[in-house]
Amino acid sequence: MRLQSIYKSDINRDINGVIKVAQDDEQSIVQELSEYIITRELRRHFNTFLNHYERSLEQPTDKIGVWISGFFGSGKSHFLKMLSYLLANKTVGGKKAVQYFSDKFDDPMMFAQLENCVKVPTETILFNIDSKSPLTKDKTAILRVFAKVFYEHQGFYGNDLKVAKLEQFIAKSGKTEQFRECFERINGGTWEESRDSFAFFEDDIVEAMSEALDMSETASRNWFNGEEEIELSIEQLVKEIREYIDSKGRDYRLMFMIDEVGQYIGSDSDLMLNLQTIVEEIGTKCGGRVWVMVTSQEAIDSITKISGDDFSKIQGRFNTRLSLSSSSVDEVIKKRILAKTDTAEQVLSLQYEKNNQVLKNLFTFNNAVLDLKGYSGEGEFIETYPFVPYQFRLMQNVLAEIRKHGNSGKHLSGGERSMLSGFQEAAQAIQDRDEYALVPFYLFYDTVHTFLESSI
Template sequence: MKLKTIFNKQVNRPIEGVIKADANDEVSLSIELEEYVLTNEVEKRLEDFLEAYNNYTGVNGVWISGFFGSGKSHLLKMLALLLENRYVKTVPVIESFLPKCQDNKILQGNLKKAITIPAQSILFNIDQKADVTSKTEFDALLSVFFKVFNEACGYYGKQGYIAQFEKDLDSREVYGDFKIAYEKGSGKPWQRGREQVLLEKKNIAVAYAEITGETVEDSKGILDQYRQDYNLSIEGFAKEVKAFINKQSPNFRLNFFVDEVGQYIAENVKLMTNLQTIAESLATKCQGRAWVIVTAQEDMEKVLGEMGNHQTKDFSKIQDRFANRMKLTSRDVAEVIQKRLLMKNEEGIKLLAEIYERQKHNFSTLFKFTDGSHQYRNFQDKDHFVHCYPFIPYQFTLFQSAIRGLSQHNAFEGKHSSVGERSMLGVFQEVAISIEEQQIGRLATFDLMFQGIRSTLKSNIQSAIILAEDNLTNQFAVRLLKALFLVKYVEGFKANLPNLSILMLEEFEQDISELRNQVQEALSLLEQQTYIQRTGELYEYLTDEEKDIEQEIKNTEVEVSKVLEGLNTLIFDEIIKTSKIRNREGRQDYPYSRKIDGTLYRREHELSIQVITPFSGQHDQEKALQMENMGRDELLIILPSDVIAHRNKESVLTT
């Protein structure tokens, strides 16, 4: 029997690997709702969130984190639908979701309580809604929130001043009359006209004059005046949200579901503080009736950590505001793939159970990595085997580590150096499709994962593989090269002969000795052709090593304290060299204190040498430093800044 016959659903069916933050397509929503997998871990986190949502205690922020493909966007979308009590194809979303909770009565109860709270969900991907150049502006994040809020209210989102114009007309209860007057005069609906306001000034003035009683001449500059007076403020945004909420039913909530906010604000201190202030202002003004639920590829501590240790103290407020954390792990990814893609039919379960009984004693030998390599999860029992097959448990974790390493080394095209349009589910599906015509007993080899991500890889990073495909006749060697590429940046994986053989194992009954000979022959060929390099017993895929080293340096944040320690060694041990000052007349040596930017290194003595570096807050206050130094038995050295300082820093780093 062929592999494709054992699956509960066809593996080649359309599966949306990347869930988009759009809640308008009824057909897509129905499929996404049907295929959503509520994992055991997410179930627990969902309980905690709903408890906080149903019983507001001051925290209105939720931070959903997880590596790409872990299902965070899918979860975000399901929450948006559930809390709004949305209907999809005339069926309440809650009715389709409750069976996924199985016997968890607490979660079911929390969900039922949550949907009794009237709410509206504003779901959006922040990168898609943001203007191309707006991210560099100080109010970039706020402008996106204003944009989606205006659109949800029925106003023009792309230009805030036009939305303000519409709001003012609405508040005077003449907005509907204006739209009628505009369409009568221009022959087109206002929804089209507001996109071309520069060409429609006359028609706008005529319509405005008609509904207000002003002259057409006085009305011509109305939108210019709005553009001139328009400004953004977080407080103003919170007030508008509050005003909108107050017009709704009692206890109504307006919830913002923001996808991929972590990548948008990463490494931008201003955007991070703006997010915190927006959530805080909504909490203050709306008293729990406006929530901000966001997703990020990393947990908050990681995002803050990448900004620098000296800055993390400034973000205690955002951690408090987003105290509700929902972290999706690699185990969640594996469970989603198993339940959405790899579920087996009754015949498949029966056949695989027989294979399990024959092979279960060999698993520890077949899939155990050697020589200090990181050990990955193996098949736990029969059910685990049935759920994973034709994949091996280590592949879920190892592939995720491979993608993370490649992403950190800037291997991918597109924004945020991430896979973007690919997901773990999409890659595993592509592998399953590629071997579905094989006989039962065939295993998915690790090299097959490469095809699922190659379209998103930069051409230079995979140049060796492209060259090998064009020039090598040994196809097994090309496949092995792809496996070596995937594990290149995986910490803890030893790419030696035994471990690489595990990655290339195709069948349970395969001759291991013959396989190792095949791998060794391929490795020798690849090394001879300079596709890989060998260090002892380890093999490594070759890229531009100088670029790799440069990227490593860029990825390494050097703390000022470490730089000063390096300067201490450089100045006192390598330049001055001596630890004492000689009095030539008295022929006597005096020890001295070492100081850099006011910090004492080693012991204190009567005499001292102090070096002021460009890192000091007083570096540009030379006269003040001279005045402070008068009367001290101290030699003061002020290092130059700018180009020379940068060279000094580089030399310290090199040292």
């Protein structure tokens, strides 16, 4: 029997191996929601998060920080993205996001709890911090990122505070449409297209401001040429966030969901302090209606190089800490890629009966490291075939080391190969062989060599 025909789902289908936070076209979202696997470990994390979140719906709280950590490939960005789809509960592919999960939890109570949490009107702002970061990364960088995404979320121009503040002022006066129409009539181009190079359109903007906002030309020109740098304090930004959620109604929730914070902060204690103060301020001023969720390669303990007191403060801000381990990756690969048809299971069961002694001898190592092991029994053989259990662990270590040693490995968001695509490609490489074939470890080289640097 050819290996290509042993899998339940087509082994050559297109799988989104690396989850990118910015990838939000409908087709990708439908695939991510329908193929998302809730492993035993993830079930525990969903449970922890939903318990904390549900409590905040009933009574105000300042414990609004969620820190999701896990090694490369453990699925933390995917988990964050799923929470963002679920909490916002938008309609995708003709049904609500939460409906894709109706058969994913084995506990109906937990699904009911999820439904209860997503009833609340919620907006989520999901982004990768590196792509939104200002060019100069000083100690207020995280505050500037928060301001930028918050203004963009409202439709303002987040890249320049001066323009964003003008748009905010116009919106508060209720004259956004009027101003945009005036500008387009005078300039010929739309305001959205022109605002990123606003410095070149002084006359047009001044004229539009005078006409739409009833300002004198002198006042408009003074604003335009004002050299004063617009400074933004954490307190002021949080006040604006508070006003925004109040304007949306009492039950409304807003989520800041930030990918790869740990990598961005590195060992910079100023940035960590900046993040801590923002979360603290949001917690006290917004009473549990605005949450901050972040992902990080490292657990919160290993990222802070900060002395005693400050460290416990930061831990106190992120009360919900979820640590994703690598074990769930194996489970996801087995269910998404390696699930077998009934016929294949019978064939493999016979294979194992005939050859289990041979397999035991092949995969018994002298002085073995505990997690490098062969098949524990027939069930595991059927589940992992044509791979060997130790390859999951080993492959993860390889990818982690590549990231550590290569420059291009640090911020690979587009070119990297994940465990998922690695295993899929290795399985494709031997799909024409029969049921006596196993995947040799060197086949994984083909999946990673494209982003190895020559020095490595």
